[in-house]
Protein backbone atom coordinates (compact mmCIF):
# COMPACT_ATOMS: atom_id res chain seq x y z
CA UNK A 1 0.00 0.00 0.00
CA UNK A 2 2.36 2.70 -1.22
CA UNK A 3 -0.34 5.30 -1.78
CA UNK A 4 -1.08 6.16 1.86
CA UNK A 5 2.68 6.21 2.52
CA UNK A 6 3.26 8.77 -0.26
CA UNK A 7 0.32 10.78 1.04
CA UNK A 8 1.62 10.86 4.57
CA UNK A 9 5.17 11.56 3.37
CA UNK A 10 3.95 14.62 1.46
CA UNK A 11 1.91 15.78 4.43
CA UNK A 12 4.88 15.32 6.79
CA UNK A 13 7.19 17.20 4.41
CA UNK A 14 4.75 20.09 4.20
CA UNK A 15 4.29 20.18 7.95
CA UNK A 16 8.04 20.24 8.60
CA UNK A 17 8.57 22.92 5.95
CA UNK A 18 5.71 24.96 7.32
CA UNK A 19 6.36 25.04 11.07
CA UNK A 20 7.36 28.34 12.65
CA UNK A 21 7.78 29.51 16.23
CA UNK A 22 5.68 32.42 17.48
CA UNK A 23 8.04 35.37 18.17
CA UNK A 24 6.43 36.23 21.53
CA UNK A 25 4.78 33.13 22.97
CA UNK A 26 7.13 30.52 21.45
CA UNK A 27 4.17 28.40 20.33
CA UNK A 28 4.85 26.15 17.34
CA UNK A 29 2.60 27.09 14.42
CA UNK A 30 1.75 25.34 11.16
CA UNK A 31 2.32 27.82 8.30
CA UNK A 32 2.00 26.28 4.85
CA UNK A 33 0.22 29.26 3.31
CA UNK A 34 2.98 31.71 2.28
CA UNK A 35 2.78 35.16 3.90
CA UNK A 36 2.90 36.99 0.55
CA UNK A 37 -0.08 35.02 -0.76
CA UNK A 38 -2.16 35.54 2.39
CA UNK A 39 -1.38 39.27 2.30
CA UNK A 40 -2.43 39.54 -1.35
CA UNK A 41 -5.74 37.84 -0.51
CA UNK A 42 -6.26 40.27 2.38
CA UNK A 43 -5.42 43.31 0.23
CA UNK A 44 -8.03 42.25 -2.31
CA UNK A 45 -10.65 41.63 0.39
CA UNK A 46 -9.95 44.98 2.06
CA UNK A 47 -10.16 47.06 -1.10
CA UNK A 48 -13.36 45.23 -2.05
CA UNK A 49 -14.79 46.04 1.39
CA UNK A 50 -13.75 49.69 1.14
CA UNK A 51 -15.60 49.89 -2.21
CA UNK A 52 -18.78 48.33 -0.87
CA UNK A 53 -18.99 49.98 2.55
CA UNK A 54 -18.90 53.71 3.20
CA UNK A 55 -15.89 54.92 5.18
CA UNK A 56 -15.13 58.19 6.95
CA UNK A 57 -12.73 60.45 5.03
CA UNK A 58 -9.08 60.23 6.08
CA UNK A 59 -9.26 63.86 7.24
CA UNK A 60 -12.12 63.09 9.69
CA UNK A 61 -11.21 63.48 13.35
CA UNK A 62 -12.13 59.84 14.09
CA UNK A 63 -10.00 58.55 11.19
CA UNK A 64 -7.04 60.57 12.39
CA UNK A 65 -7.48 59.33 15.94
CA UNK A 66 -7.51 55.68 14.77
CA UNK A 67 -4.53 56.31 12.53
CA UNK A 68 -2.51 57.89 15.34
CA UNK A 69 -3.17 55.00 17.74
CA UNK A 70 -2.59 52.38 15.02
CA UNK A 71 0.77 53.89 14.08
CA UNK A 72 1.98 53.73 17.67
CA UNK A 73 0.97 50.06 17.93
CA UNK A 74 2.47 49.26 14.50
CA UNK A 75 5.87 50.64 15.56
CA UNK A 76 5.90 48.08 18.37
CA UNK A 77 4.58 45.28 16.12
CA UNK A 78 7.48 45.85 13.72
CA UNK A 79 9.94 45.60 16.61
CA UNK A 80 8.51 42.16 17.39
CA UNK A 81 8.50 41.01 13.75
CA UNK A 82 10.59 43.21 11.41
CA UNK A 83 8.94 41.57 8.40
CA UNK A 84 5.74 43.42 9.30
CA UNK A 85 7.61 46.63 8.45
CA UNK A 86 7.12 45.71 4.79
CA UNK A 87 3.34 45.37 5.10
CA UNK A 88 1.04 47.93 3.47
CA UNK A 89 -0.38 49.24 6.77
CA UNK A 90 -3.61 51.20 6.53
CA UNK A 91 -6.52 52.01 8.86
CA UNK A 92 -10.06 53.07 8.03
CA UNK A 93 -13.22 53.84 9.95
CA UNK A 94 -16.24 52.11 8.42
CA UNK A 95 -19.71 53.65 8.74
CA UNK A 96 -21.33 50.65 10.36
CA UNK A 97 -23.45 50.60 13.53
CA UNK A 98 -22.24 47.21 14.70
CA UNK A 99 -19.62 47.22 17.45
CA UNK A 100 -16.70 45.64 15.62
CA UNK A 101 -13.06 45.99 14.57
CA UNK A 102 -10.55 43.87 12.65
CA UNK A 103 -7.02 43.70 11.32
CA UNK A 104 -6.24 41.60 8.27
CA UNK A 105 -3.04 39.84 7.28
CA UNK A 106 -0.69 42.38 5.74
CA UNK A 107 -1.72 45.24 8.05
CA UNK A 108 -5.19 46.36 6.97
CA UNK A 109 -7.07 47.70 9.99
CA UNK A 110 -10.76 48.59 10.26
CA UNK A 111 -12.93 50.03 13.04
CA UNK A 112 -16.68 50.54 12.83
CA UNK A 113 -18.32 53.82 13.82
CA UNK A 114 -20.58 51.64 16.02
CA UNK A 115 -17.64 50.82 18.25
CA UNK A 116 -16.76 54.49 18.69
CA UNK A 117 -20.35 55.65 19.21
CA UNK A 118 -21.64 52.90 21.50
CA UNK A 119 -18.55 52.26 23.64
CA UNK A 120 -17.19 55.82 23.75
CA UNK A 121 -13.75 54.27 24.32
CA UNK A 122 -10.81 56.21 25.72
CA UNK A 123 -7.60 56.19 23.66
CA UNK A 124 -6.21 53.55 26.02
CA UNK A 125 -9.27 51.32 25.46
CA UNK A 126 -9.24 51.83 21.71
CA UNK A 127 -5.54 50.94 21.71
CA UNK A 128 -6.40 47.62 23.38
CA UNK A 129 -8.90 46.76 20.62
CA UNK A 130 -6.48 47.74 17.86
CA UNK A 131 -3.52 46.01 19.52
CA UNK A 132 -5.55 42.82 19.99
CA UNK A 133 -6.52 42.80 16.31
CA UNK A 134 -2.98 43.63 15.16
CA UNK A 135 -1.73 40.82 17.42
CA UNK A 136 -3.89 38.36 15.42
CA UNK A 137 -2.35 39.66 12.17
CA UNK A 138 1.19 39.70 13.57
CA UNK A 139 0.74 36.15 14.88
CA UNK A 140 -0.33 35.00 11.41
CA UNK A 141 -3.52 33.50 12.84
CA UNK A 142 -5.42 33.70 9.55
CA UNK A 143 -2.52 32.03 7.71
CA UNK A 144 -2.47 29.38 10.37
CA UNK A 145 -6.20 28.69 9.95
CA UNK A 146 -5.69 28.49 6.17
CA UNK A 147 -2.71 26.17 6.59
CA UNK A 148 -4.61 23.80 8.85
CA UNK A 149 -7.53 23.66 6.42
CA UNK A 150 -5.14 23.08 3.48
CA UNK A 151 -3.37 20.18 5.21
CA UNK A 152 -6.65 18.52 6.03
CA UNK A 153 -7.82 18.96 2.45
CA UNK A 154 -4.56 17.60 1.01
CA UNK A 155 -4.63 14.62 3.30
CA UNK A 156 -7.93 13.67 1.71
CA UNK A 157 -7.25 14.61 -1.87
CA UNK A 158 -3.61 13.69 -2.51
CA UNK A 159 -4.55 10.01 -2.87
CA UNK A 160 -6.29 10.94 -6.09
CA UNK A 161 -3.57 13.35 -7.16
CA UNK A 162 -0.42 11.25 -6.77
CA UNK A 163 2.65 12.65 -8.43
CA UNK A 164 2.58 15.90 -6.49
CA UNK A 165 0.41 18.93 -6.23
CA UNK A 166 -1.21 19.25 -9.64
CA UNK A 167 -3.10 22.37 -10.67
CA UNK A 168 -6.42 20.92 -9.55
CA UNK A 169 -5.17 20.09 -6.05
CA UNK A 170 -3.48 23.46 -5.74
CA UNK A 171 -6.71 25.18 -6.78
CA UNK A 172 -8.64 23.12 -4.27
CA UNK A 173 -6.19 24.00 -1.50
CA UNK A 174 -6.56 27.66 -2.42
CA UNK A 175 -10.34 27.36 -2.23
CA UNK A 176 -10.15 25.73 1.18
CA UNK A 177 -7.82 28.51 2.34
CA UNK A 178 -10.27 31.17 1.18
CA UNK A 179 -13.09 29.57 3.13
CA UNK A 180 -10.86 29.31 6.21
CA UNK A 181 -10.60 33.12 6.39
CA UNK A 182 -14.13 33.24 7.75
CA UNK A 183 -13.66 30.56 10.42
CA UNK A 184 -13.46 31.93 13.95
CA UNK A 185 -10.08 31.99 15.68
CA UNK A 186 -9.49 29.21 18.17
CA UNK A 187 -9.58 29.91 21.88
CA UNK A 188 -5.84 29.46 22.00
CA UNK A 189 -5.39 32.11 19.28
CA UNK A 190 -7.68 34.47 21.18
CA UNK A 191 -5.65 34.09 24.38
CA UNK A 192 -2.47 34.60 22.38
CA UNK A 193 -3.86 37.78 20.78
CA UNK A 194 -4.87 39.02 24.26
CA UNK A 195 -1.34 38.42 25.57
CA UNK A 196 0.49 39.88 22.56
CA UNK A 197 -1.96 42.78 22.23
CA UNK A 198 -1.52 43.74 25.88
CA UNK A 199 2.26 43.77 25.37
CA UNK A 200 2.15 45.84 22.16
CA UNK A 201 -0.21 48.42 23.71
CA UNK A 202 1.92 48.68 26.89
CA UNK A 203 5.09 49.23 24.85
CA UNK A 204 3.24 51.89 22.85
CA UNK A 205 2.42 53.68 26.13
CA UNK A 206 -1.23 52.63 26.60
CA UNK A 207 -2.47 51.66 30.05
CA UNK A 208 -2.89 47.86 30.32
CA UNK A 209 -5.79 48.31 32.79
CA UNK A 210 -7.84 49.66 29.88
CA UNK A 211 -8.13 46.06 28.61
CA UNK A 212 -10.33 45.32 31.62
CA UNK A 213 -12.49 48.46 31.38
CA UNK A 214 -12.88 47.80 27.65
CA UNK A 215 -14.27 44.31 28.26
CA UNK A 216 -16.62 45.65 30.93
CA UNK A 217 -17.95 48.28 28.50
CA UNK A 218 -18.29 45.62 25.82
CA UNK A 219 -20.36 43.47 28.16
CA UNK A 220 -22.48 46.43 29.27
CA UNK A 221 -23.68 47.07 25.70
CA UNK A 222 -24.29 43.30 25.28
CA UNK A 223 -27.61 41.57 25.02
CA UNK A 224 -29.50 40.93 21.79
CA UNK A 225 -28.19 43.12 19.00
CA UNK A 226 -25.14 43.72 21.19
CA UNK A 227 -21.53 43.91 20.04
CA UNK A 228 -20.70 41.82 16.98
CA UNK A 229 -17.21 41.74 18.46
CA UNK A 230 -18.55 39.64 21.36
CA UNK A 231 -19.84 36.96 18.96
CA UNK A 232 -16.24 36.26 17.89
CA UNK A 233 -14.69 37.27 21.22
CA UNK A 234 -16.61 35.68 24.09
CA UNK A 235 -16.06 38.03 27.03
CA UNK A 236 -16.06 35.36 29.66
CA UNK A 237 -15.03 35.91 33.26
CA UNK A 238 -12.07 33.62 32.48
CA UNK A 239 -10.86 35.97 29.81
CA UNK A 240 -10.97 39.00 32.08
CA UNK A 241 -9.24 37.02 34.84
CA UNK A 242 -6.48 35.96 32.42
CA UNK A 243 -5.99 39.60 31.39
CA UNK A 244 -5.90 40.71 35.02
CA UNK A 245 -3.23 38.11 35.72
CA UNK A 246 -1.20 39.24 32.70
CA UNK A 247 -1.20 42.96 33.58
CA UNK A 248 1.58 43.00 36.24
CA UNK A 249 4.06 41.46 33.75
CA UNK A 250 3.55 44.26 31.20
CA UNK A 251 3.41 47.17 33.70
CA UNK A 252 7.21 47.72 33.53
CA UNK A 253 6.90 48.06 29.73
CA UNK A 254 4.12 50.60 30.17
CA UNK A 255 6.12 52.57 32.74
CA UNK A 256 9.20 52.54 30.53
CA UNK A 257 7.17 53.84 27.59
CA UNK A 258 5.44 56.62 29.54
CA UNK A 259 8.03 57.47 32.19
CA UNK A 260 5.25 57.19 34.81
Ligand SMILES: [Zn+2]
Nearest residue numbers: 136190193233
Ligand atom coordinates in the same frame (compact mmCIF):
# COMPACT_ATOMS: atom_id res chain seq x y z
ZN1 LIG B 1 -9.51 38.18 18.73
